[in-house]
Amino acid sequence: MNHTDGTFIDVLQFLILGIQRGSIYAMVAMGFNMIYNATGIINFAQGEFVVLGGLMMVTLTMAFNLSIVFSFILTVLFVIVVGILMERLTINPVKHPTVLRLIIITIAVSIIIKGVAMCFWGKGSHYMRHFSGTAPLEFFGATILPQTLWIFAILFFVVIAYIIFFNYTMTGKCMRACAINRDAARLAGINDRKMVMLSFALSAGIGAIAGIIITPIIQMDYARGAMLGLKGFGAAVLGGLGNSMGAVVAGVLLGVLEALGAGYISSHYMDAIALVILLFVLFIRPSGILGSSEAMRLKEF
């Protein structure tokens, strides 16, 4: 066996694996950013949206045998409704929020979603058939699953949709205005309350998509939300909180570092790698590696 080639193929394999994982973190991070920009809240239930998306998709495709496309749309809509309900029932009614109270409220919501998921779907992990088979494709000696290609493609699509929405649609521009200066936006006649609701809806939608596409590969269970949320937050901070394109790059980077760490350091500490990076970034440069510290100063912590 040619060992140089072997090493190259291994690295390539880890890169593919890393980008695949990282795509999910990137999407979770985008979800964090949307809500953060609209409200200044970090939604601790972000990971639960991913779980709900994954589990709902499992039920629709595996139990009800619906087509992938139809289930996909249905699942995203379902999770969006959950996101809107969360905002209407738990965030909107709080008239005098303190940071601590908001943190605990979103934690409470995450516990509730987790509890409901456990009651409906049980505690076992759920597997789901891949979108288009499991026969791996060759890629410069490494192998790649069709599902992985789906993940790359969907992340790409989400990013494009994101850019179009925030740059070329009125609603998107209004949301950006709210993110930059809420009071000014309100004076300009933008309904900021509606924008908050919309941000929860979109962020839930992105979470659901992430959950749907990753489930065939990792098998979903009710308890995965916390870890996905934490790593997604790591990506969001690494990319500079509030900066969604930074989050995409950071998410992918985090995934790759994690995969390489698992391959060359220890697979047992794989989950810890992303978290250690998160802590380091928070401690050394809370504005993120890719974010600017000047912009950070303007935001409230």
Added chain:
Amino acid sequence: MKGKNSAGFFALVISIIAIPFIITNDYYIGVLVFAAFNCLACIGLCLLMGYAGQISIGHGAFVAIGAYTSGILTSKLAWSPWLAMLCGVLIVIVVAFSLGIPALRLKGHYLAMATLGFASIVHIVAVAAVDLTGGPSGIVNIPRLDLFGYVLNSDTQYYYFSWSVVALAVFIAFNLVNSRVGRGLQAIHGSEDAASSLGINITSYKVQIFILSAVFSSISGSLYAYYMNYIDPGPFGVMHSVLLVTMVAVGGLHNIWGALIGAIALSLLPEFLSFLSDYLQVLGIHYQPDYDTLVYGSILLIIMLFLPEGIFDGLASTLRGSKSFYGKLAGRRTGRVQ
């Protein structure tokens, strides 16, 4: 301590002494022992969150470090349980110090996430460092605690011991909050700028109280290990840290009694629910322990939405018959905007 608080303390001591005469079933005494561990951790967390205003969703990690230090040193190196507990405390002081210095510069969401991340890392290490922690199989054969050569064998003995520790912790906490240091902490919570303009070293105070609360958690973990005689990573997941925050928040952040009530109430909740499930069964409702998580979450959410100051404050207001209670219900309190 003085006034109402010392009366409350007196009542606490009396209740601690009296309960084993009323409840004779060892199992329920055992449940109360677990409640004591949670009380201990929650008192520390209350000092940190309620008084100094710094959130931590990572105190389960300190409980874990205390428990694992005790477990490893006693079962593998045959140390005395007391010495192992002390060692756990020292390790936690070092860890809390190294974590606290950078972490406590962060505020709000960032601090919450940093501590949550820390808790998660500790849990991962407990699972993955198989040679040290036994991995998912955990550590068996942890000895019992002895008191002056007298081994605490029965649940009742352990009950008295652990609740004495809780009483001591309550005593310390009340002394602290009504002292110069306690006022300093509350000042930091009120306004960091104003506090430092009065000569309070904010960083040092935050780190000190972080360490103190971590030590409470560590002792709680060690006592847990000696009581269970067995530990594994299961109970030390992120959810445990969240649960501790829940207990403090449900009881009432700004009051030691609140934390105590929250910890006791939520520790007994699963028993209450399993008791309730026997009756629900009659009504045709099949309640499963699985629903507990849902109940915890709902309680937390309802408290945070309608009684943000916690049950204790809510109860106290109701007993005073004060109008402000209804004001709070409607969420119309002023002066709390941040």
Added chain:
Amino acid sequence: MKKRILILSMAITILLAFSTPYVFAEPADYHVGCVFAVTGSASWLGEPERNTAEMIAKEINAAGGINGHKLVLHIEDTQGDNTRAVNAVKKLIKKDNVCAIIGPSRSGTSMAVLPVIAESHIPLISCAGAEVIVTPVEERKWVFKVPQKDSDAVKRIYDDMAAKGIKDIAIITGTTGFGAAGRDQLKEIAAEYKINIVADETYGPADTDMTAQLLKIKNAGAKALVNWSIVPAQSIVPQNMQQLKMTIPLYQSHGFGNIKYAEAAGEAGNGIIFPGGRLLAVDTVPEDNPQKKVLVSYKEDYEKNFHEPVSTFGGHAYDSLWILVNALKKVGDDPAKLRDEIENTHFVGTAGVFNFSPTDHCGLNKDAFEMLMVKDGKFVVLKD
């Protein structure tokens, strides 16, 4: 303040006093504790175990109980969590006053509850596989187990490899109690068969991706892989192997004995070889096999009642509960007498023919296994 605390403590007291209905139950009933991982990551073990136990208890009580005594099962869910298991066992012994306990489902959980059992002198029949649960037998006076021995499983796997001339193998094991025990056995017995372990990897019970470990195994040049685990994560290994286009034979442990694991592995699971009880391939067991009658009746009952395929694990609950019931029939519910009776039991069960003795608290040998293979999502007996 004082008043409020007093009211609170009184309320708690009243609450607790009322919630002890079991203590006042009729003395004539036989109380048996069951600790299964009904939910959680090992629910594919615990759920069929609970179903089986409930089914048997119903059957016995419908037939008038055990010598007129009603059999009362106290089923506790460990969720596969060791700490919950310890608490559950304490609760069964202290609150429910059970005379014996069956379960837990998992090796790690069983190991965790051993100190409590040793202290409280209540017999326990474990449904978990690792041999260390009952060895050394002097230290495990009160503990028995019904699944086949892991050393026998290793021997059957190595027999098969020897027959195929495979020498260089890799092992990948879960870090749970079952996996760790299996890893020890695999390494220890390898020398006996002159098998060379070229790679030794592990994974955690919650891991979702084993690509990194498998790449190392691939590069080490192993000719076969043994994947030894009890939790659903084990079915990710064949998937990852397929993804990496690894074609070496994959052997699993007897912890693979639930058809759901094969389903979770999907088409990647085809061709997996593992040692399993005959229960998984009842149809292919010859008529003259002493187990045949038991196997057929249990399989029919279970599948009729629960509309799902029977699994090895439900069989463990069947064996353990019947061994206990037979003992209860003979000596009543005194824990010490029960223990002595179980220690001398001869019983034809789903896992094999049991011959317990003071030196053997497992009672099975390697003939209890058949080598099985996954074929199109089904288990079939592997023909040489």
Added chain:
Amino acid sequence: MSNSILELQLLRKNFGGVVAVSDLSLDIEKGSITSLIGPNGAGKTTIFNLVTGFLHPSSGHIRFAGRVLNKIKPHTIAAIGIGRTFQNVQIFPKMSVIENIMVGRHLRSRAGIFYSSILPPFLRNEEKLIRAAAEKQLTFLELEQYAHVPAGGLPLGNQRMLEIARALAIEPKLLLLDEPASGLNARETIAMGELIEKIKQMNITVLLVEHDMELVMDISDHVAVINFGRLIAEGSPAEIQENDDVIAAYLGE
């Protein structure tokens, strides 16, 4: 120069590209009431923050009683003897009025976290002294009847009084008051003026930022006018009232 307690020498503070304070030099005479006036955004509060260590100067020096304060943290500056209040009142709303002032005695007491936890007898005495000193301040500011009321419930005028009482409790040599009369009615403003003069009589130097010109001209010994971070005039109230630059700055060019 020996009579000045605070000296600012070519003090400069940049925020990114914006210059908030530009090469400003100013001496504050010991025992005086000096007022800083100027339009909004002139850099007055920035100067306060520089003096009290909440911000650090980009260049230049701050000397207090001969000691350079450039890189010293706020809590140490308080210990050196500079007290301050804030433009938007920063009392501790959940603590009672007396407890607010007791926090001000922090520097005059010593109990650390360990002794505070076990409360040995000698600390009870310290605690009594803290309370007595706080009660003295309460009496001085005539807030006794509110002693046990949560501070957040006081009317704004009393909150400003409380903030001053708390700053006085640290026994400062120099007191910085940031718009103490803003939001107060006419009667309260007069009372505030009387209070500031009483503070001067206690031999405490006062540095005042205030928009109420009547109050400033009434009580100040010395007035400094700042615009765009620069000192444009200084002198006695009478001199300032007649200074053309000042009139221009206030009326706009």
